[in-house]
Structures are given as C-alpha cells and as structure tokens.
Amino acid sequence: MDNITIIIITAIISAAVAIGAYLFVRNIILKKKKSAILSAAEQEGENIKKDKIFQAKEKFLQLKSEHEAYINEKNAQMQQQENKLKQRELYLNQQNSDIGRRQKEVETIKENLKVQLDLLNKKGDEYEKLRDQVIVKLEEVAGMTAADAKNQLVETMKAEAKTEAMSYINDVMDEARLSASKEAKRIVINTIQRTAPETAIENAVTVFNIDSDEIKGRIIGREGRNIRALEAATGVEIVVDDTPEAILLSAFDPIRREVARLALHQLVTDGRIHPARIEEVVAKVQKQLEEEIMETGKRTCIDLGVHGLHVELIRLIGRMKYRSSYGQNLLQHSREVANICATMASELGLNAKMAKRAGLLHDIGKVSEEDPELPHAILGMKIAEKYKEKPEICNAIGSHHEEVEMTSLIAPLVLVSDAISGARPGARREVIESYIKRLKDMEGIALAYPGVTKTYAIQAGRELRVIVGAEEVDDKQCEELSTEIAKKIQDEMVYPGQVKITVIRETRSVAFAK
Secondary structure: OOHHHHHHHHHHHHHHHHHHHHHHHHHHHHHHHHHHHHHHHHHHHHHHHHHHHHHHHHHHHHHHHHHHHHHHHHHHHHHHHHHHHHHHHHHHHHHHHHHHHHHHHHHHHHHHHHHHHHHHHHHHHHHHHHHHHHHHHHHHHHOOOHHHHHHHHHHHHHHHHHHHHHHHHHHHHHHHHHHHHHHHHHHHHHHHHHOOOOOOEOOOEEEEEOOOOHHHHHHHOHHHHHHHHHHHHHOOEEEOOOOOOEEEEEOOOHHHHHHHHHHHHHHHHHOOOOHHHHHHHHHHHHHHHHHHHHHHHHHHHHHHOOOOOOHHHHHHHHHHHHOEEOOEEHHHHHHHHHHHHHHHHHHHOOOHHHHHHHHHHOOHHHOOOOOOOOOHHHHHHHHHHHOOOOHHHHHHHHOOOOOOOOOOOHHHHHHHHHHHHHHOOOOOOOOHHHHHHHHHHHHHHHHOOOOEEEEEEEHHHOEEEEEEOOOOOOHHHHHHHHHHHHHHHHHHOOOOOOOEEEEEEOOOOOOOOO
16 A cells, blocks of 8 residues: 555544534534524423413403493392382282273262163153153144154244255356356466467478588488388488488388487498498487486376386377377377366365376377277277276377267366367467468558558467557447457467457547656
C-alpha cells in the first residue's frame, strides 16, 4: 500500500469522525431545543387553561346572576297574577252575593205581580160583563147590531177618503199639466247650455305625412310587393299619388286606418320595409292598439265616474273612439249623452249615476262584432244583459230608439239626450266649412231686410239676433220682421232642430255735459 492510499484513508477516517462529532453535537442541540419548546408549550397550555377556567367562572357567574334576575322577575309576575286572582275572586264573591240578593228581590216582585194580575183578571171579567150589557142596550136603542154599525162606518169613511183622494189627484194632475211643458223646456235648455262638447267629425281618409317623396318608392317596393303586403295585412287601400310628401290611407273602418298609419310610421322610422317585416310590425301594432283601446275605455270610465263595468264593456267603450255615426265620433257622442243624462236626472231628482251609466253604454251595439243583423239598440241591450247590468240600464239601452217598451224613468232621458246630442249643430253630417257657411247665410238673410243694422248667429246657430234701427222700425214692425225672417229661413235653409229669431229695437239718447 502506497503513501497516497494511506493519506486518502486517513482523510476519510478524519472526515467520518468529524461528521460523527457534528451529528452528535447537533442531536444534543436539537434535544435541548425540543425540551425548551415542550416546556414553553406546556407553560402556554397551562396559561390558556387558567384563562379558560377564569372565563368559564365569569360566564357562570354572569349566567347565574341573569338566571336569578329572571327567577325574581317571574316570581314578581306570579305574585301580581296571584294578587289579581285574589281580587277577582273577591269581586266574584261580591257579585254572587249581589245576584242572590237580586234574585230574592225578583221573587218578591213576581209574587206581587201575580197578586196584582189576579186582581186585574177579576176586574177584566167584570168589565167584559158590563161591556156586553152596554152593547146589548145600545143595539136595542139603535135597532142594529155592532157589526152592522161598524161596517156602515167603514163604508162611509172609504167613500169620503176616495172623494178626497180623487180631488187631490185631479188638482195635482192639473198643476202638472200646466207646469210640465215649461219645466221640461227649462231642464232641456239648462242641460244644453251646461254641456258644451267639441265637434268631432270623422271621415274615411287618413293622411300620412312623409319627409320626402323618396320614401314612396320604398313603401311601394319592387314590383309593388311592399304595398300589396301592407294592404293585405291591414285591409286598407294605400293611395300613393303625386300629392307632395303625403300618402292617403282609405278605409271605412277607422281602426284599420289607425293600424295602417301606426305601422307605416314604425316602418318608415325603422327603415326596414319588406313583406315579412310588414306582417310583423302590423301584428305588433294591432296588439298595441288593443291595449290602447282598453286604456281609452278605462280612462273614459274614470273621467265620467262610472265604476264596476265588465272588462268587455270597457273594451267596447274604447272601440267607440275609432267608430263614427253619421260623421260624429261615437265615443264623444256617448260621453256627451252620459253627461246630459246625468244633468237631467239631477234636475228631476233621479239617480244621476245610473243615468250617466246608461247614457255611456247606449250605443255599445254599434261597436259589437256579434249578431250584426239586430238593430244596435236591441244588440246593446242584449250585451248589457249578458254582462249583468241592471234591468233599468238594459231597458234604457234597448228603448232609446223606441224599439222596445220603456219600463224605467231613465229610458226617456237616454232617448232625449241621444236626440239632443245628434241634433246639435256641427255634430253630424257637417264639416266646419259648411257649418260656418250656413251661419253666414242665416245672417245674410236677416241683413237683407230694410232697417236691419246688424245680425248675429249665436248658440251654435240655434238663435239669430237681429238689431234694427229705432228710427226705421217701430215695435209692431219688429214682430212682423221676426215672423218674416223665421219663415224665410225655414223655406230656404236646411238645419237641425229649430232656430230662434230675436229682433231687438232699442232707443238711445246721447248728450254731453261740458
């Protein structure tokens, strides 16, 4: 073995000895650290244990004090309850003693009453005997029995009461005949003056305005496909002509025209116009219009104070907005009739709410989609009966054109109110131009007479006031002039209702103080 090998082995042995010594020392150090850590942990555990024991004692003492307070409170409550029960027991004992005493008093009173009742029975028997004796003597003196005398007296009183009643009825009827016409005119005139609705005229054409004529080509579409799809979906004739920036929508049904107008507005605003889109938009607009119809019906009922209507009747009222009768908007007409009915009913002391309800519903047969062969009044009555309206209202609806017999006082009010609304100047079959022309012609007829200085058509053409000169026309000529003007207007003009001619002649004297 050479020296190098010996040196290497020696080095290895030295290194092993050093590592062994290091590991020995390290184990000793780790054992000391472990002992220190264990002792520290034991000390910390002991401290935690002491803290927990102390906290538990504090919690126990707290719970004990709370429990004692709770027990004391419950004992106090039980003591109060016990005191109340003792007081109630004393009160009940006192009441029992009072009841016993009162029972004794009642028994005593019953005994006294029994004695008095026996005395009264004895006296009653004596009275009956005396009464029979008196009746026998009276019958002998009068020569008739008591029953005959009673019957004779009753017949005499009946005859007198009948005579007085007939006299009173005749007086009342005479007074009513004298004042009925005057009172009726007063009520009608006051009602017309208090009700001043707007004139609402419907026609069969709606104008749809557009920004430029380029949109017309897009509405027509390639080979007319768009306009054909729109007409098929809405049932409205769409007239695209040379009218600048306008398209005409023509149809007899206002609802269809409104659907077409709203659908066109959405399509033009959106810019996408093709058959599939048209059908989608029309379906959406129809749904929106149905919701608007319901909202209109509800708002009308709220405005008029009519409550409790069936939802289908509310829908029919909303449909009236898109229906016209002789050019008059049906919803406006029905609102007017309702207000007139309520006013007249109040004047006559009748139920104004019921009258307003009947007036609002009187034309619902015109907007119903069922059984169109029936007259609208009869159909409206059947609809009202179907939705459980009162018999008085149903009869008023069915009889407002005298197609069924009137059985309530509200029915003639609905008939009269319907006639007043329909005959109002400007309500039906007139447009504003012809209405104004008729008033001017009326004034021109009166102004053509000599002596007339000014003429005024007032109260929507129902009255013509004529001012004459005091120097040219005397009082007698005023009467003749009013008659002549009335006759000429009647012969030459066509107008609803009647026209009152009032000729005014006044004398003025003017002086100046200087």
